[in-house]
Amino acid sequence: MSEGLESLPRQYGRVYVLRLGHRPARDKRVTTHVALVARAFGANGFVLEGVCDDSVYSSLAKASKTWGGMISYECGVDGHEYVKVWKASGGEIIHLTMYGLPLDDVIGKVSSSPKPKLVVVGSQKVESFYYMNSDYNVAVGWQPHSEVAALALFLDRLFKGRELYYYYSDATAIIMPSERGKRVERRERK
Ligand code: SAM
Numbered sequence: 001m002s003e004g005l006e007s008l009p010r011q012y013g014r015v016y017v018l019r020l021g022h023r024p025a026r027d028k029r030v031t032t033h034v035a036l037v038a039r040a041f042g043a044n045g046f047v048l049e050g051v052c053d054d055s056v057y058s059s060l061a062k063a064s065k066t067w068g069g070m071i072s073y074e075c076g077v078d079g080h081e082y083v084k085v086w087k088a089s090g091g092e093i094i095h096l097t098m099y100g101l102p103l104d105d106v107i108g109k110v111s112s113s114p115k116p117k118l119v120v121v122g123s124q125k126v127e128s129f130y131y132m133n134s135d136y137n138v139a140v141g142w143q144p145h146s147e148v149a150a151l152a153l154f155l156d157r158l159f160k161g162r163e164l165y166y167y168y169s170d171a172t173a174i175i176m177p178s179e180r181g182k183r184v185e186r187r188e189r190k
Contacts, residue, residue: 014091014116015158016045016072017151019122020079020130024053032059033148034121038071039063042163043119043156049079068168081131083118091116092135096150097126100137105155110136119154121147124160 017038035046037054040063048056052075064070083093092115092134099101100106120130129135138149155163167174176183 005187014045015155016044016047016086016116016118017043018047018049018077018079018082018118018120018125019147020049020054020120020126022051022053023050023123024051024055027123028053028055030106030146030148032125034151035060035073036063037148037152037155039069040163041152042153042159042166045069045074047073047077047082048075049077049082052076064168066171066173068132068171071100080129083120083130086116086118087133087135089116091118093118093120093130093133094136094138094154095126095130095134096140096154097122097131097137098139098142098144099131100139102139103140103154103157106136106138109161111158117158118152121151123147 014164017034019031021027024183031048031053032055036059038046046060057073057075060073061070087093092110092113094110094117096119120126120134125141138154140153156171170189172187172189175184176185
């Protein structure tokens with residue numbers, strides 16, 4: 001545990017997560033977990049399509065204040081436009097869906113490409129635009145489960161599990177793994 005997590009995504013330029021279809025009245029918790037997984041598992045940007053939700057942003061900022069590693073945050077974007085611009089500027093789109101190709105078959109190609117990656121996750125029904133305009137439609141198994149689980153597994157495969165062993169260099173608290181209890185080392189913010 002001596003390197004900063006932010007060194008992970010640089011080999012890809014950028015890894016961003018685009019969350020579609022957030023309904024502030026219903027999805028606060030799930031969308032917050034998508035954002036927290038994006039941050040904790042090595043993505044360096046989180047983008048909320050269609051709306052802004054202060055509670056999602058403040059949860060992300062709160063976690064980062066203690067544990068470091070604030071990622072880029074955007075909200076209220078037009079999803080179609082965001083995808084088009086991402087592709088036009090040389091990036092690739094990875095849409096996570098139970099209808100896609102197996103993660104194991106795709107991950108080698110995705111990992112070896114240096115292109116910035118936009119990982120798209122839905123909430124309810126995802127428009128066909130995303131199926132048609134993604135470079136990869138990727139299934140994390142063919143059962144319906146959760147955008148949180150799908151994203152976590154995808155990022156873990158992308159970073160080959162290394163993201164679990166890193167901490168952020170600007171953290172003010174760092175966990176010292178222990179068999180029982182909670183050991184936390186406090187640090188001055190750099
Ligand atoms: N029928 C949806 C689908 O297309 O995957 C499941 C909706 S699920 C509530 C919300 C999101 O979770 C999906 O848009 C997708 O991003 C993700 N998801 C759920 N199950 C998945 C799976 N088996 N593989 C990949 N992504 C999945």
